[in-house]
Amino acid sequence: MDITYVDERISFNGRTFCGYGFVSHPITGKRTVLISKSPDCGWASLSDLKREQFFFHEIGHAFLNLRHDETLLCDGNPSTLMNSNVDKYDYYSGSSEAKKYYLDELFDRLKANAQCLQFQDWKTNPVFYKLAAGSSDWFFSNSKETLAGSRPGNSLKISSIEGKTSQESGYWFTQIDVPNIPEGSKVTLRTKVNAQNLTGPGVAIALRVYESDIQNKGAQFRESLLLTTEASPVSGNLNNHVLQVSIPKFTRKTIYLIPFAVMMPGTKGDATFDEFEIVVE
Known part of the structure; x- marks a missing residue:
């Protein structure tokens, strides 16, 4: 690594940074950490300890493929050096148990399971993620443009195109980075599908789960689970027809989740995916 x-x-x-960790540098293609000595970044005034922590944060990006992680410990401190505000916290001083924890956690996210972590009250509110109207982080894909995607309200819609027969799936998808979900939880992707006279194979949902080796x-990303x-897609007249898939035991080794709403090849008509959400038990 450079x-x-x-x-x-x-x-x-289009943005500027005081440090950046590239998994693949745009010019060299190498894993690279760049550190800026620009006066407004304040590198010259940082202690050696803060510089060390900043280096490890960028190494987490460049070498370990890690995303920013805003999970907090119960005392309010970050659970990881990968917190996006790495420069604002005193993680450890000198040689200490805290330093051992933070450096071990970089290489093994399961180390955080031995700590007291902050989570939302899942019994009161089990919804981890819910599709919101106007959210810009969802994308539609259909390589031959024989199916169309639209976003009515807080729903996902997929439609066939008159005069065209689809030979490939059309799907909506998004990526959820570093989900803060307790180890061992049951995690369910769920939606309600509505359609009138949907013909052909129909629609489905999917959830891809990725870890890092x-x-x-x-590090290299690998797909650890596909649900x-x-x-068994559904078609016909659908009135709030529930589709769901579940991760039986979530692991904090998970780096990101990709949920999908799918229309299968050869399907004709419109289908709307309502109340698209991820819930935790």
Whole structure:
């Protein structure tokens, strides 16, 4: 992994940063950490300890493929050095049990399970995620443009196109990074489908789960679980027809989840996915 100081703030994707960890640098293709010595980043005034913590944070991005994680311990401190406000916290001082924990947790997210972590009250409110109207982090895919996606209100809609027969699926999807869900929980993706005279194979949902395996040249993402109803899609007249899939035992090794709403090839008509949500037990 390359680690380099630069004099100016780091520009990437229209934003500027004081440090950045690239899994693949846009020019070299290498795993790279850049640290800015720009005066407004304050690098010169940081203690060696704060510099060390900042380096480990960026190494978490570049070498370990980790996302930002805002999970907090019960005392209000971050559960990980991957907190997006890494510069605002005193994680540890010198050689200590706290330092051992934070560095171990970078390489093994399950280390956090031994700590007291903050979670929402799942018994009072079991909803971890709910599709909201106007959310911009959902994307529609259909490579040959024989199916169309639209967003009526807080729903997902997929429609066939008059005069065209789809040879491939059309699907809505989003990515949920570093879900703060307790180890061992049952996690269910659920939606209610509404359709009139939907013909052909029909519609389904799916959930892909990804973890990260650390190898000599850095971490690699791998799909650890695929849950789907695509083997038994539904069609016809559907009135709040419930589709759901469940992770029986969630693990905090999970780096991200990708839920899908799917229309199968050869389907004709419109289908709306309402109350698209993820709940935790």
